Amino acid sequence: MKVEALKSEKVKEFVEYCRKHRMEVDDSFLYEEDLKGFEPNADNLTYILTNQEGTIIGAASLIMDEYNRRGNRARFRIFHSEIADAFYYKQLLQALLQHKEGLEKVYVFIPLQNKLLMELMEKVDFSVERCAFLLVREDSDAPEWSLPEGYSIRSFRPGEDEQIWSEVRNAGFAKLKGNETPVTKEMVTKLISSNDYIEGGMKILFHQDKPVGVVRGAADEYENAPIMNIGPLAILPEYQRKGLGRLLLRAALQFAKEKSYKKTILSVNGENERAQALYINEGFKQVEGVACYQYYLNPSLNKEC
Known part of the structure; x- marks a missing residue:
């Protein structure tokens, strides 16, 4: 040998x-x-x-x-x-x-x-x-949702929002195992040209004029069928535990429905029990673990x- x-x-x-x-x-x-x-x-x-x-x-x-x-x-x-x-x-x-x-x-x-x-x-x-665990949601229906007063969601603007996206993502994931390394503006730019990019699939949550959360829906494949991959989903630490993660998740599910995806998929760290509970409550089921x-x-x- x-x-x-x-x-x-x-x-x-x-x-x-x-x-x-x-x-x-x-x-x-x-x-x-x-x-x-x-x-x-x-x-x-x-x-x-x-x-x-x-x-x-x-x-x-x-x-x-x-x-x-x-x-x-x-x-x-x-x-x-x-x-x-x-x-x-x-x-x-x-x-x-x-x-x-x-x-x-x-x-x-x-x-x-x-x-x-x-x-x-x-x-x-x-x-x-x-x-880490892989979770799949097979229901294409999107739960109803509405934003609290003072909050809004808009789509990512290529060429303008790269810094916003990286800052919110980095702050939200700063203590998440395996994701502590910050992403750069250049890395966010590459997401736009990647094969899995879906126009309008990157969303930013604002409180007044302050960006406080991000979520991305990307094209993927699971069991030889198209599926939308949700992630990252990040909220600024000071805005966590307010139900905003659930709202961003539902916004992503609605986007998946609009794009005719029958299933959605995401991954979650095992120690992130709050996120796991959220996803399961929203209809996701664990299918794999690593x-x-x-x-x-x-x-x-x-x-x-």
């Missing part, structure tokens, strides 16, 4: 490996649009495990984009071996960590039903930071779900 950096001549085989095993791992960055045109580079650091015939039997690929780097971390696109042995996972990890400059940790999401992979992560000295496993390059206390 040999661990080596992914070269251009092996990219096609690597992509096929990802397709073959994406149902066993978190597939958030293994959709066809993510794999199309994939290239190993500084943003996509990738190593493969090959057998004596040169066939790929394991792969580890880190997403080291600007957002993750600003948080001094890197997220695994895939971390998998066809041989369920911690030894090979450690080999792949150590190869990646030759490039650890500027990183404090690497992390990977594991589906909760994949107990074997979770056990392997623990043998490789990963620890659980948090759990554990976020982290590996600190410096010693750190383990955290559990």
Whole structure:
């Protein structure tokens, strides 16, 4: 067995490996649009495990984009071996960590039903930071809602509202595990040109003239059918616990209905019990769960779900 950096001549085989095993791992960055045109580079650091015939039997690929780097971390696109042995996972990890400059940790999401992979992560000295759950609402009807006096909602204006959006999102998520790293105006701008952008799907909540909340509805797919993904949904800390999150959620549900989506989907952190309760009360049902496993390059206390 040999661990080596992914070269251009092996990219096609690597992509096929990802397709073959994406149902066993978190597939958030293994959709066809993510794999199309994939290239190993500084943003996509990738190593493969090959057998004596040169066939790929394991792969580890880190997403080291600007957002993750600003948080001094890197997220695994895939971390998998066809041989369920911690030894090979450690080999792949150590190869990646030759490039650890500027990183404090690497992390990977594991589906909760994949107990074997979770056990392997623990043998490789990963620890659980948090759990997250995927919720789906199958009812296309939107609950009635109305804004309190002094509040209004309007659609995001490209070229004008990027700073507003980033400031509200960052303040609302400042203490949310996994989302503490602030987004920039430039990152918000990229949302407008992304494949999942829906015109009018980004909404801003105002109190008088003050922006206090944001929500986004984006095009997605679940179980081979179109679905609208709701998120982020963020409220300024001083405006939380006023029922405004529910109103923003209902505004997003109404938008989904207007765009003829039969289902909506969102994700929520396990420790965010208030948000979970809100979504369930609004008709969402949990369909999947993942554990976020982290590996600190410096010693750190383990955290559990």
